[in-house]
Amino acid sequence: xxxxxxxxxxxxxxxxxxxxxxxxxxxxxxxxxxxxxxxxxxxxxxxxxxxxxxxxxxxxxxxxxxxxxxxxxxxxxxxxxxxxxxxxxxxxxxxxxxxxxxxxxxxxxxxxxxxxxxxxxxxxxxxxxxxxxxxxxxxxxxxxxxxxxxxxxxxxxxxxxxxxxxxx
Numbered sequence: 548x549x550x551x552x553x554x555x556x557x558x559x560x561x562x563x564x565x566x567x568x569x570x571x572x573x574x575x576x577x578x579x580x581x582x583x584x585x586x587x588x589x590x591x592x593x594x595x596x597x598x599x600x601x602x603x604x605x606x607x608x609x610x611x612x613x614x615x616x617x618x619x620x621x622x623x624x625x626x627x628x629x630x631x632x633x634x635x636x637x638x639x640x641x642x643x644x645x646x647x648x649x650x651x652x653x654x655x656x657x658x659x660x661x662x663x664x665x666x667x668x669x670x671x672x673x674x675x676x677x678x679x680x681x682x683x684x685x686x687x688x689x690x691x692x693x694x695x696x697x698x699x700x701x702x703x704x705x706x707x708x709x710x711x712x713x714x715x
Contacts, residue, residue, distance in 0.1 A: 567608040568706040571629065575700055582631065583706075591630040594621065600630060608705045623703045631693040638691035645684030653677035 569584040584590060584605065590613070591602045603615035614620045656673035660666075695701050 566708065568708060569605065569608060569613065570704050570706050571695060572702045572704065573695070573700065590615075591632065592621075592626050593628040594625050595627045597627075600628075611705065613705075623705070626697055626703060628697065629695045629703075631695065632691075633693075635691060638687060642684045642687040642691070645680050645687060649677040649680030649684065652680060 566586050569590075571582040571584070573580045573582070586605055586607065589602055589604050591600050593600050603617060603619070605613055606616050607614040611623045612620045613623070653669070653673050653676075657669050660668045660670065697703060
């Protein structure tokens, strides 16, 4: 039975295929870091000469072209900036904590004033405090977004991981 499973998994692995990877290389002060994006992931990018970001789903990559799901393609040299929204778990946790705290603070204060029959029901200090909490949540959310400008320290390349047909 073990050998049958081993043969099954070996045939399954041999019929697998590789996919191309869009790699963002970041170099600062002799420190190297790379971020990899795969097919079927969304790319938020800004082209040279444009002021707005575009969001498209990557379907395929060839040499120096990225092909998207809406049948458009762009060259790697035309990309000016990239946004990466893969936030750290702590950023998401604190952002949600502050958003929830801001909404609950004004809600609980208003509910307390309704029960105790205090006027005004919605107090200015509670609204200011909850606005501060919501603003803090928004700022933490914005800090979690990585904005990468393509320059001499940041470069893009497409990696071919099909090593079996590399010389063909």
